[in-house]
Amino acid sequence: MKLTGAQILIKMIKAEGIDTIFGYPGGAVIDIYDALAKQDGLHHILVRHEQGAVHAADGYASVVFTGQVPTTLIGNDAFQEVDIVGITRPCTKHNYLVKDVTKLASIIKEAFHLARSGRPGPVLVDLPKDIQNARIDFKEPEEISLKSYKPNYKPNKKQLKKVVDLIGKAKRPVIFTGGGVILSQASADLTRLAKMADIPVTASLMGLGAFPGSDPLWLGMLGMHGQYEYWPL
Amino acid sequence: MANMSIGHCDLMIAAGVRFDDRVTGNIEKFAPEAKIVQIDIDPTSIHKNIEVQCPIVGDCKAALKGIIQLMEDKNPEDFKNDRQQWLNRIEEWKDTTPLKYEQDSVVIKPQFVIEKLYELTKGDAIITTEVGQNQMWAAQYYHFNKPNHFITSGGLGVMGFGLPAAIGAKAACPDKVVVDVAGDGSIQMNIQELMTAIESKIDVKIVILNNQYLGMVRQWQELFYKKVYSFTHMENAPDFVKLAEAYGAKGLRCTRPDEVVSTLSEGLNYEGTVIMDFAVDREESVYPMVPAGGAITEMLLV
Numbered sequence: 001m002k003l004t005g006a007q008i009l010i011k012m013i014k015a016e017g018i019d020t021i022f023g024y025p026g027g028a029v030i031d032i033y034d035a036l037a038k039q040d041g042l043h044h045i046l047v048r049h050e051q052g053a054v055h056a057a058d059g060y061a062s063v064v065f066t067g068q069v070p071t072t073l074i075g076n077d078a079f080q081e082v083d084i085v086g087i088t089r090p091c092t093k094h095n096y097l098v099k100d101v102t103k104l105a106s107i108i109k110e111a112f113h114l115a116r117s118g119r120p121g122p123v124l125v126d127l128p129k130d131i132q133n134a135r136i137d138f139k140e141p142e143e144i145s146l147k148s149y150k151p152n153y154k155p156n157k158k159q160l161k162k163v164v165d166l167i168g169k170a171k172r173p174v175i176f177t178g179g180g181v182i183l184s185q186a187s188a189d190l191t192r193l194a195k196m197a198d199i200p201v202t203a204s205l206m207g208l209g210a211f212p213g214s215d216p217l218w219l220g221m222l223g224m225h226g227q228y229e230y231w232p233l
Numbered sequence: 234m235a236n237m238s239i240g241h242c243d244l245m246i247a248a249g250v251r252f253d254d255r256v257t258g259n260i261e262k263f264a265p266e267a268k269i270v271q272i273d274i275d276p277t278s279i280h281k282n283i284e285v286q287c288p289i290v291g292d293c294k295a296a297l298k299g300i301i302q303l304m305e306d307k308n309p310e311d312f313k314n315d316r317q318q319w320l321n322r323i324e325e326w327k328d329t330t331p332l333k334y335e336q337d338s339v340v341i342k343p344q345f346v347i348e349k350l351y352e353l354t355k356g357d358a359i360i361t362t363e364v365g366q367n368q369m370w371a372a373q374y375y376h377f378n379k380p381n382h383f384i385t386s387g388g389l390g391v392m393g394f395g396l397p398a399a400i401g402a403k404a405a406c407p408d409k410v411v412v413d414v415a416g417d418g419s420i421q422m423n424i425q426e427l428m429t430a431i432e433s434k435i436d437v438k439i440v441i442l443n444n445q446y447l448g449m450v451r452q453w454q455e456l457f458y459k460k461v462y463s464f465t466h467m468e469n470a471p472d473f474v475k476l477a478e479a480y481g482a483k484g485l486r487c488t489r490p491d492e493v494v495s496t497l498s499e500g501l502n503y504e505g506t507v508i509m510d511f512a513v514d515r516e517e518s519v520y521p522m523v524p525a526g527g528a529i530t531e532m533l534l535v
Contacts (some may be wrong), residue, residue: 020404034504045404045433047397048425055394055423058384063460101279119275151274155291160299162287163246163270167304167312170244170264172319179387180249182271182380186294190248193301197244200323202235204256205247205372206387213356213376219235219323220332223256224523227235227332 003138005101005131006035009065011138014042021045022053028067028080031132062115062122063108064092070130071099084126093121097230101134107143115143118151120183127222173199179206187211202226234477235324236523239264240530248272251295252282253388262528272296272497286395293308302508312499330534334517341490343367343442345375346497350412350440353497358410359384359402360427363419363448369440369519371414385419393422399437410438410501416508417443417470430506438500438510439474444515452518456533 003011013021020043025033036044047053054064070079085097094114096107111123117137157216167173181190187210192200193201194217202219211218220227245267250256257263260283271278271285272293276336279288304312334344345372352356359376361384362368368385377383383401386394397411403411413420416484420441424497430437442448447465454462474484483503487496493511521532 022401033442045400045429045435047429049423051393052397052400052426052429054427055391056404056426058398058401059393086421102341105405105462118310119273138463152276152290153292153295154276155272155289155296155299159287159289160296162304163289163300164303164307166244166268166270166287167246167300168307170268171315172238172242173244173246174238174242174267176239176245176247176250178248178250179291182249183382184249184274184293184295186248186292186297187380189294189297189301193297193304196301196304196309197421198316199484200238202238204253204387205368205385208372208383209377209380214378219238221372222235222239223253223529224258224525225373225519225521226256226523226529227521229371 001138002135004031004033004035004133004135004187005098005104005127006133008101008104008138009108009127009132010035010039010042012105015109019043020024023046023055024050024053026067026080028069029065029132030067031129032045032065033068034144040044043163045223062120063111064122064124066124067125067132068097068126071128072130073159074128084124088124091122093119095124095126095167097126098131101131101136104110104131105138106144109141110144110146113146114149118149119180159208167199173197174219175199175211176203177201177207177210181207181210191215236521236529236532238323239267240528241322242267244268244270246272246495247285248271248297251278256529257283258523258525258527258529258531295405297313301496305393336490338490340514341487341493343370343444343511343517344374345490346442346493346511346513347371347414349494349497350414351375353494353501354410356411358382358412359399359406361385361395361398361402361411361413363413363415363422364390364392365419365442365447366452366517367414367415367416367419367448369449370442374520375414392419395419395483396423396437396439397426397429399439400426400433400435402435403435404433412438412440413437415439415441416448417441417445417473418447420473421470424476427477427482427506427508429477431481435506436504437506439447440497440500441469441508441510441511442513444513444517445470446515448517449519450514450523455516455518459522469478473508473510477506483507486510486512502531
């Protein structure tokens with residue numbers, strides 16, 4: 001099956017189970033928008049500023065696709081050329097500039113894998129215009145296996161035993177939770193642990209909601225505007 | 234009591250946190266008596282900002298489940314060992330200094346708006362925020378009981394986040410009530426996204442706590458810069474009711490405490506996107522507050 005880069009992009013986004021994307025058309029992404037107009041199943045919400053699209057997608061998924069000048073013009077200071085990979089290096093988990101359309105499908109798959117796994121974070125894929133409109137035989141990408149990126153999900157049991165000993169000995173324990181507990185969908189486990197050992201719970205701003213705010217063991221938020229309570233100075 | 238508890242705990246189990254400076258304050262005085270356990274899937278987050286005695290690299294869920302399993306294998310009652318004294322002390326802290334504000338009959342307190350919002354939505358709405366005082370009051374007074382109901386820009390702290398984030402949340406969860414708690418400064422940063430909400434028929438509720446200031450910066454200027462309110466005045470703002478109407482949304486304005494509940498009810502019950510503009514106490518500040526770099530137990534109270 002012959003597909004253009006733009007069509008491969010849409011196919012791969014759908015393959016990730018995504019049904020809604022946010023975006024804004026422009027000269028450098030016009031091929032993607034042409035392909036978007038000719039498909040079903042992927043709902044596109046037109047924002048009024050690109051920043052709006054990024055924030056709208058934030059609570060959703062976090063892969064950003066940007067348009068780039070054709071590969072032949074990169075480095076020429078071409079119209080609307082921006083080194084987006086360079087600019088976004090400090091604020092993404094990873095980013096890509098696609099230079100070979102045959103690698104496009106696997107790069108997109110890899111991008112979603114990185115965005116969702118381990119400590120989740122935004123990934124950016126920059127798509128030069130000639131990559132978007134190049135037409136190739138589409139091949140399903142293989143399963144992702146990255147030698148240099150293998151997040152460790154399974155905790156060391158010895159260390160867990162140490163925690164249990166510490167809980168057993170503690171007189172004044174506190175659990176402090178953050179956004180990571182919400183991202184790993186561990187609210188129920190957190191609540192169970194707190195109740196098992198009567199441990200009060202506090203949270204950072206990003207951790208609010210992981211433990212019920214109406215529970216007697218809830219201490220309120222921690223930090224600069226965290227809850228005080230009386231302290232005899 | 235959260236800050237005082239951290240000041241006095243002897244064990245901290247930290248899960249999925251990175252010990253941001255806004256959480257720890259002066260790192261030397263953060264949990265000085267505690268052994269710290271840190272669970273994080275990102276090994277580079279461990280020991281990054283604070284020394285921990287028991288690091289655990291892994292998924293929070295797997296780690297918490299693992300700890301629970303090991304506790305269940307022993308006598309679970311052993312783990313409530315001598316806890317009562319500690320819990321009593323925390324109760325005392327809770328009773329003596331709860332979060333507080335006083336609502337009179339003249340000027341709307343921003344905290345009152347959030348508390349009423351919590352009551353009217355039965356704590357079940359998804360709340361997004363902008364950045365600043367609106368964000369802190371939402372965090373303090375909307376008592377989140379469930380995960381994924383508070384969508385806010387934490388470490389990045391980017392103004393203009395709340396409205397597009399609310400649109401995204403509503404697109405993902407069309408059956409939920411989604412409210413953007415905003416300030417009059419922040420809402421102007423991505424106000425154009427009102428058109429997105431209207432065009433895509435994504436129904437979001439915007440609550441503006443309008444104090445005609447960039448309130449959080451003004452608060453710092455009041456406390457640490459001798460009330461030199463340099464460029465934090467926001468008196469020159471659009472008429473948010475007319476602005477809402479110009480985009481095809483509904484606009485409501487509320488200036489009296491006794492109309493807060495009726496305004497919120499009308500806005501929440503309206504089928505469509507709505508701006509509720511509350512004229513709140515101009516110089517209300519977020520308390521308690523730990524000055525940047527201070528120990529978290531050294532708080533400024535009201």
